[in-house]
Amino acid sequence: QSALTQPASVSGSPGQSITISCTGTSSDVGTFNYVSWYQQHPGKGPKLVISDVTNRPSGISNRFSGSKSGNTASLTISGLQAGDEADYYCSSYTASSPVVFGGGTKLTVL
Amino acid sequence: EVRLVESGGALVQPGGSLRLSCAVSGVCFSCSWMYWVRHAPGKGLVWVSYIKTDGISTGYADSVKGRFTISRDNAENTLFLQMTSLRAEDTAVYYCARISNRGWQIDYWGQGTLVTVSS
Numbered sequence: 001q002s003a004l005t006q007p008a009s010v011s012g013s014p015g016q017s018i019t020i021s022c023t024g025t026s027s028d029v030g031t032f033n034y035v036s037w038y039q040q041h042p043g044k045g046p047k048l049v050i051s052d053v054t055n056r057p058s059g060i061s062n063r064f065s066g067s068k069s070g071n072t073a074s075l076t077i078s079g080l081q082a083g084d085e086a087d088y089y090c091s092s093y094t095a096s097s098p099v100v101f102g103g104g105t106k107l108t109v110l
Numbered sequence: 111e112v113r114l115v116e117s118g119g120a121l122v123q124p125g126g127s128l129r130l131s132c133a134v135s136g137v138c139f140s141c142s143w144m145y146w147v148r149h150a151p152g153k154g155l156v157w158v159s160y161i162k163t164d165g166i167s168t169g170y171a172d173s174v175k176g177r178f179t180i181s182r183d184n185a186e187n188t189l190f191l192q193m194t195s196l197r198a199e200d201t202a203v204y205y206c207a208r209i210s211n212r213g214w215q216i217d218y219w220g221q222g223t224l225v226t227v228s229s
Binding site for chain 2: 003036038043044047048089091099102
C-alpha cells in the first residue's frame with residue numbers, strides 16, 4: 001500500500017478539466033510544501049510537471065496547475081488533450097523518510 | 111538536454127546479485143544528490159536509496175538495507191546500485207533520479223531498467 005492515496009483512474013473529454021487528488025497525513029503533505037507531480041507515458045520515465053505544490057517547471061504547459069488544502073494536494077489539468085493521457089504520480093517530503101509517493105492515477109482522455 | 115540512462119537490469123535467480131548503472135549527462139552530476147526508485151508490478155513508486163555528492167552520505171529503505179549498496183563515480187558521471195541476496199519482491203523497474211535542491215523532490219528521471227528475480 002502506497003503512503004499517499006490517489007484515485008486509480010480519472011477520465012475526461014478533450015477540452016474539459018480534471019483534478020487528481022493526493023491524500024497524505026500531517027507528517028507529509030499537510031506539513032511540507034514539497035509536493036511534486038509526475039507524468040508518465042507508457043515505456044517512458046516519469047516527467048516532472050509540478051513541484052513545490054504549485055510551481056510549474058520551464059516548458060510545462062500552463063494547463064497544469066497544483067494546489068493543496070490540509071493533507072490533500074491536487075493536480076488540475078485544463079483543456080484536456082489526447083497527449084495528456086498518461087499515469088500521474090504525486091510525491092511528498094516526509095518527516096520519516098526523504099520521499100513518499102502515491103500509487104498513481106491513470107488518466108484517460110475519452 | 112538532461113539525460114539519465116539506466117542499464118544492467120536482467121533476469122536473476124533468487125539469492126543472486128546484480129549491478130545497475132545510470133549514466134548522467136546534461137547536468138552537473140557531481141553537484142547532484144541522486145536516488146534509486148523502484149516500481150514493482152501492481153504497486154506504487156518506492157524510494158530505494160539515496161546518495162549525496164560526497165558519495166559517503168547515503169540512505170536506504172528498510173526493505174533493502176544490508177543487501178543493496180549505492181555508489182557513484184563523479185569523474186564518470188555515473189551512479190550505481192549493487193544488489194545482492196535478491197528476492198522475488200525486488201522484482202521491479204528501477205529508476206535513477208536526480209534530487210532537486212528543494213525538499214528532496216525529483217526533477218529528472220531515467221527511463222528505467224527492469225530487474226526480474228525468479229527461478
